[in-house]
Amino acid sequence: ADIVVLPGDGIGPEIVAATLPVLEAVASRFGHAFSFAEHDIGGIAIDRHGVPLPDATLEAARAADAVLLGAVGGPKWSDPKAKVRPEQGLLAIRKALGLFANLRPVRPHAAALDASPIKAELLAGVDIVVVRELTGGIYFGDKTRSDTDATDLCRYSVAEVERVVRRAAALARQRRGHLTSVDKANVLETSRLWRDVATRVMREEFPDVTLEHQLVDSMAMHLLSKPRAYDVIVTENMFGDILTDEASMLAGSLGLLASASLGDGKVGIYEPIHGSAPDIAGKGIANPYATILSAAMLLRHSLGLEAEAAAIEAAVSAALDARVFTADLAPSGQSVGTTQAAQAVI
């Protein structure tokens, strides 16, 4: 299988470098051949090519079986006057590949509960997947800026809502059969459309899956007070961005959360949900588990290698059980570096 690798900026290159040997180990154990082709995206692409998403990167991604991504962005490219930004590369590749469904599983691991701000007794048995709509909404709407004001337009079409709700509902059907759709239908017109479409799709196509609607403000609360009540959560782009960072706290650290961005085709982008963490870049202390778990999702969703994916997930669990913790997981205890954590998984 052909895997395009986009290390990006900050800790991106370190965590990706630590993850590739894990994929190599899976390849040799299970008798596969993976080829890795590295390309630029984000800030490094701006530095080298003047644009955050070079054509060569996009073409390689289109032709690949899957894309493994580190992270993009950093202070070097954050000048408010800048015309091009690293994040544009990420948004553009998601859009160009039609990756409308971003799956973010949240399953707290027992050994990491000390690192969570949430009381341990609320976390036992929590097993949530947030499905975030990824190519629509206010992220991609028209923007204006004048001396006196600025605007961003949020737009959702019926078709955009239908396809992401279907994807989330199909996932819920394979799991515990419960879907929570999150919106702000008491205020926003796009949310009322979202709620109408979700209600209709579920009634017509998924009568066996329970549908519950939540307002985004209530959801931000219930996610903490009763996380066990949720199975699959589907929501629009911006709400999904906020709620998944919040939900990462259930898992103890943002450094444990993987993601898969999927469309109608085979190719997907797999990346940790954390950012480029410029403050710790180059120190060799970044947590590689989220990237390694993203590689497991890659095997499952783009390559159809379920046993291989499960093997990686079990190895990460075993490393956590053995308390092989990077600094983010061990605020006051002993910690290991990026490479050592990946070695433990291998």
Place this chain on the structure above:
Amino acid sequence: ADIVVLPGDGIGPEIVAATLPVLEAVASRFGHAFSFAEHDIGGIAIDRHGVPLPDATLEAARAADAVLLGAVGGPKWSDPKAKVRPEQGLLAIRKALGLFANLRPVRPHAAALDASPIKAELLAGVDIVVVRELTGGIYFGDKTRSDTDATDLCRYSVAEVERVVRRAAALARQRRGHLTSVDKANVLETSRLWRDVATRVMREEFPDVTLEHQLVDSMAMHLLSKPRAYDVIVTENMFGDILTDEASMLAGSLGLLASASLGDGKVGIYEPIHGSAPDIAGKGIANPYATILSAAMLLRHSLGLEAEAAAIEAAVSAALDARVFTADLAPSGQSVGTTQAAQAVI
């Protein structure tokens, strides 16, 4: 002083009815005379007058010294096809009175920590005020809806950002001198405007107050992982809505969070941040503390009665110390009803 009282829907009438005797008690103890005039807003106003904000209500509010509000909304008025909604009354009165700054203090009370999903050791000493912009952004932008799609426009002007940042910075100056401004400047144009204006206002007018910028997704995380790091947080309307419901979990229950909505004039609206809780309406079990604490904010901000406000706050603390808990605060223990809780405060 003339106080307009808007009980609204659901538990609104109960919690307001429990709060007025507290204000009466303050009046008689400190030798003031408060007059209360009750008006309709929200669903009950739709039922009685066909509109969620009758002219008589708005006129009374404009002429009053302050407005005490319960909550609006409920399933009865939530038909997706409905042309008028209870929430429109709330949005319209905030806008008509020019109440651009919504102050939401978050100060966990020791006796309520059991009810919080957050580990107690993170909560000691937490003392945050979120200042949410309340009359701009995507809540008030143009909306469209067709058979195939829907839009909501988010707009912010320089003047709108300036005034709310100034209000928040002035508050930070009286407190610990630290302001955190929350946006999504790596994606949204309105957020880049927000960040530019906040940076300039703080540099020119509040050089003595420390300014920190946070992306909304990171903020949703840090609010849980290091809540003690924050003093005053200022943000736009929608982000403030989500983050304050999340922050309520630090305090143990949404039923403890008060708010003040302020403009340039004297009149403000004081209301609990929770909603109308239709599921428990009429049962006499709703938590009145958030409304009582909102009445304290009313005394402080609209009537300039600091000692009186502090007396109410101390009485609520004492009631909590004595474990006079409504059901939301005592998931498994003994609880009292709405009236008993208010009596304990009196």
